[in-house]
Each structure stands twice: as C-alpha cells, then as structure tokens.
Amino acid sequence: MKAIIVVIFALISGPLLAAEQIKVPFKLGLGKTLYDEHCASCHGSDGFGVDKKGPPLMHKYYEPSHHSDQSFYRAVQQGVKQHHWNFGDMEPVPAVSQRATGNIIKYVRWLQQQHGIH
Numbered sequence: 001m002k003a004i005i006v007v008i009f010a011l012i013s014g015p016l017l018a019a020e021q022i023k024v025p026f027k028l029g030l031g032k033t034l035y036d037e038h039c040a041s042c043h044g045s046d047g048f049g050v051d052k053k054g055p056p057l058m059h060k061y062y063e064p065s066h067h068s069d070q071s072f073y074r075a076v077q078q079g080v081k082q083h084h085w086n087f088g089d090m091e092p093v094p095a096v097s098q099r100a101t102g103n104i105i106k107y108v109r110w111l112q113q114q115h116g117i118h
C-alpha cells in the first residue's frame with residue numbers, strides 16, 4: 001500500500017517539478033500571462049497540448065522555419081482549419097490583439113528553445 005502511494009506521489013510531483021525548473025524571464029511575464037489566459041486551455045500550460053482540445057506548440061511542426069510568427073498572428077486573428085491533427089478547427093481569439101499576440105509569440109519561441117525545438 002505504501003509503495004503505491006509513493007508511486008502515485010512520484011507520478012504527480014514529477015511533471016510539476018519539471019515545469020517549475022524552467023524559470024520564465026521577467027520580460028516574458030506578460031506573454032506568459034496572456035498565453036496562460038487565452039491559449040493554455042488547448043495548447044497546454046506547458047505548451048505540450050491538451051487531450052482532445054489542442055496540439056502541442058512544443059513540436060517540430062511549429063518551429064519558426066515551419067510556422068513563422070506570421071502563422072501565429074493568422075491563427076489568432078482568423079483561426080485555423082484542421083490540417084495537422086485531429087483536434088478540429090481552432091476558432092479565432094478576438095480578445096487577443098496584435099500586440100498581445102506579439103508578446104505571446106516571444107514567450108512561445110523562448111519556451112520552444114528551452115525544449116530544444118529550435
């Protein structure tokens with residue numbers, strides 16, 4: 001019984017600790033806040049996607065040479081037709097301005113770098 005509890009604890013705390021180890025630089029704080037508010041529900045608070053909702057942005061598909069910053073602006077303004085995955089379409093996110101999107105992109109690019117995506 002004790003062993004089971006230890007294993008469960010390890011499973012829960014492992015990913016949490018891993019997420020905490022990456023310290024977000026102060027200048028990216030706004031981008032992170034906006035991302036957490038508007039994107040994380042589908043793309044994951046860690047950027048690795050959410051089951052049945054949205055794909056990981058921490059993925060080779062979304063490195064700058066494959067999906068430029070422009071594709072992020074377009075996704076937020078116009079939405080995205082399903083094409084790479086089976087999560088369905090992404091609706092536009094009108095609450096997020098161009099400028100806010102710029103901040104989100106800076107944060108996502110930085111997070112991608114931390115994970116060795118580019």
Ligand code: HEC
Nearest residue numbers: 038039042054071072075082083084085087088089090093
């Ligand atoms: C309600 C769910 C949902 C939310 C909220 C959401 N997305 Fe998405 N997003 C998706 C899905 C689903 C796709 C994948 C479409 C495909 O390629 O099949 C996607 C794809 C994308 C893409 C790839 C665009 C392309 O050209 O292929 C980008 C970039 C993106 N999202 C950025 C964002 C950003 C930034 C936010 C927050 C402002 C956000 N998304 C919020 C669901 C969401």
